[in-house]
Amino acid sequence: MTKNNSSLISDIPTSIGAPARRALVGAGYLQLEQLTKVSEAEVLKLHGMGPKALDITRRALIEKGLTFANGSEIK
Known part of the structure; x- marks a missing residue:
């Protein structure tokens, strides 16, 4: 799978950084x-x-009305 294909099928925020x-x-x-x-x-x-990446991901989840399994909210 190429890099372009993986970004098309993923909704993980690109702003979290490559690593x-x-x-x-x-x-x-x-x-x-x-x-x-x-x-x-x-x-x-x-x-x-x-x-930082976790916070960005948490916020992206909340925008979609989702949370991590432990139900975290923004602190």
């Missing part, structure tokens, strides 16, 4: 909806994910 995006995609998370099945702590354990 965090690669970490999510590498772990099999291509859609925000998939993150509703895991906690923030689990996502934060992925190499490349940091607090």
